[in-house]
Structures are given as structure tokens and as C-alpha cells.
Amino acid sequence: MPRSTTTIMETNLVDIHSHILFGIDDGAKDLSESLEMARVYLQQGVGTVVATPHFDIVKDNLENFLGVRDKHIELLRNSLSNVDVNLQVLQSAELYFRHELLEIDLSPFIIEGTDYLLIELPTRTVPNGILPFFEELIYQGYNPILAHMERYAILRDDTQLLHDLAEIGVLFQVNNETIINGLDSFMKACFKKGYISFVGSDAHGLGKRKINYQDLETDFNITKYNQHAQTLIHNQWVEPGTRKRINKILGKYI
Incomplete structure (x- = not known):
């Protein structure tokens, strides 16, 4: 039976997690692919994309990374303007957890x-x-978002840690693909009990980890999570609401 999908009429969605930026990580391989990704984003109702190339402070040279990122962002924005593709691309990164980041x-x-x-x-x-x-x-004044939180076994094994992170103000993002493929009991509990603030494509190109907003089912409340993303890009605090504790009973999370 065909999947019931979302029909998006306006380009007002915000994707806070994307590897649209070419030539810097395992995302878009070149400018041409970045531009084609931009067209697909617009077709699927996304008007703003946050470019979040991977950065690992232990493995990557900081100066080189920022130099390449800033140069390629400028090239991408200019190219989008030249071909009249009206996608807003914001600059950022996806930081790999290292204590050295605090220095x-x-x-x-x-x-x-x-x-x-x-x-x-x-x-x-x-x-x-x-x-x-x-x-x-958080003490330093940042609002951290944990990317694709569904991947981390430690949060499944230690739901107290999940709760404690939420209590201090950490926000959580889930990939579109995870929702489309069907949520397991842990992720169902995370959504039901208010832990998820954002969804995002984590798109790495046209062939792998696709953008996939069009494949979200119609009963998924994309509007709620997009409102959070809109709030974020205006640098306002995203209020996640009350997070209830998650328990594991007989191998299932409730």
C-alpha cells in the first residue's frame, strides 16, 4: 500500500541539519550537487537550510576548516543567486563531541x-x-542541540542521563529518515514524552541520506517542529515543555 505523504505548498520549512555544503566533508561532493540539493529542498517546501559540515577538533585543522567553509558558503550563495534559486543557506557546523571544544x-x-x-x-x-x-x-552562553539523538545507545541505556540533559537545557534533533523508517519504542517514547524539539534531514547528497521531507507521513506534526526551527533561526529560546521520565519495562520503553 503506498505511503501517505505530506504535500507541502509553501517554502517555509527550516532544515537545521544538512550537509549541503560541497567539498568539505562527506556531504555534497561539488557545487553542482549543492545546487541540485537546493532545488530539491525548495521542491519539498524548505526555504532555509543550515549548512552543518562535520568538524572534529582532534582530526581537523581549525583554520583550514573555517577557511574552506567560509569560502564555499560564499560560492554557494553567489551561485544560488546567479541561477535564481531562492534558498537561504545559513552557516554553522556539526561539532564532534570532544572536551577540547571547551578550550x-x-x-x-x-x-x-x-x-x-x-x-x-x-x-x-x-x-x-x-x-x-x-x-x-550552557554556562558559556550557548544553546546546545544534540544531533540525531536516536543513534546514541548511551541515551537508551541511561534514560536518567537523557532526562538530566533535557533538564539543564540540551535540545534534541531527530533525522527525517528515522521517522520515515518507523520509530522503535524508545523513539516513540521520546516523542510522546516531549524530548524532541527538532527534526532535520541530515542530508548528505542526492543519493544517500536524502532530504526526504516529502516522505514524512501526513499524520506527523511537521508544523510543530518547524515552528521550533523558525524560533531557533530568530535566536529565540525554544521552549520544549515538560519532559516526562522514560521507563524501560520488559524490553520496551514507555
């Missing part, structure tokens, strides 16, 4: 025009000091 000025990595930072955790190891790390970020 540098993170302002070049904020979602442009805001105090928000997008952070990803490792998926194969369990890092120490997650809660103090985010407490320090």
Missing part, C-alpha cells in the same frame, strides 16, 4: 545569527563527562 572560541560554529550549537556524540564508544560538558557549554 576554544566556539562562536564561529554557531548556527548563524544565533547562540545555538549542533553537537554529535560518538556512536561506537561511550564518552565520559557528557553532562558536565553540556553544562559548561
Whole structure:
């Protein structure tokens, strides 16, 4: 039976997590692909995209990364204007969790025009000091968002940590693909109990990790999460509401 999908008539959606920026990470391979991604975004109702190329302070040279990112953002924006593709692209990054991040000025990595930072955790190891790390970020004046939170086994195994992160002000983003493929009991509980503030494509190109806004089912409340994204890009505080505790009983999360 065909999937019932969302029909989007206006280009007012905001994607806060995208690898549309070419030639810097494993996202768009060249300017041509970035431009084609931009066209697909508009076709699917997205008018603003936050370019969030991966940055790992241990593996990447800070000066080189910022130099390439800033140059390619300018090239992309100019090219979009030249071909009359009216997509707004905001500058940012997806920061890999490292305690060394607390030792540098993170302002070049904020979602442009805001105090928000997008952070990803490792998926194969369990890092120490997650809660103090985010407490320090918040103390420094940043609003952290945990990218594609569905990937982290540590949050499934330690729902108290999930709750504690939410309590101090960490916000959580989920990938479109996760919703489209069907939520497991953990993710259903996260949505039901108010932990998710944002959805995003995490699009890496035209072939892999697609944009996929058109495949969200009609009963998914994209409007709610898009309102949060609109609030974010205006640098206002996204109020997630009350998060209720998640329990695991007989192998299922409720």
C-alpha cells in the first residue's frame, strides 16, 4: 500500500541539519550537487537550510576548516543567486563531541545569527563527562542541540542521563529518515514524552541520506517542529515543555 505523504505548498520549512555544503566533508561532493540539493529542498517546501559540515577538533585543522567553509558558503550563495534559486543557506557546523571544544572560541560554529550549537556524540564508544560538558557549554552562553539523538545507545541505556540533559537545557534533533523508517519504542517514547524539539534531514547528497521531507507521513506534526526551527533561526529560546521520565519495562520503553 503506498505511503501517505505530506504535500507541502509553501517554502517555509527550516532544515537545521544538512550537509549541503560541497567539498568539505562527506556531504555534497561539488557545487553542482549543492545546487541540485537546493532545488530539491525548495521542491519539498524548505526555504532555509543550515549548512552543518562535520568538524572534529582532534582530526581537523581549525583554520583550514573555517577557511574552506567560509569560502564555499560564499560560492554557494553567489551561485544560488546567479541561477535564481531562492534558498537561504545559513552557516554553522556539526561539532564532534570532544572536551577540547571547551578550550576554544566556539562562536564561529554557531548556527548563524544565533547562540545555538549542533553537537554529535560518538556512536561506537561511550564518552565520559557528557553532562558536565553540556553544562559548561550552557554556562558559556550557548544553546546546545544534540544531533540525531536516536543513534546514541548511551541515551537508551541511561534514560536518567537523557532526562538530566533535557533538564539543564540540551535540545534534541531527530533525522527525517528515522521517522520515515518507523520509530522503535524508545523513539516513540521520546516523542510522546516531549524530548524532541527538532527534526532535520541530515542530508548528505542526492543519493544517500536524502532530504526526504516529502516522505514524512501526513499524520506527523511537521508544523510543530518547524515552528521550533523558525524560533531557533530568530535566536529565540525554544521552549520544549515538560519532559516526562522514560521507563524501560520488559524490553520496551514507555
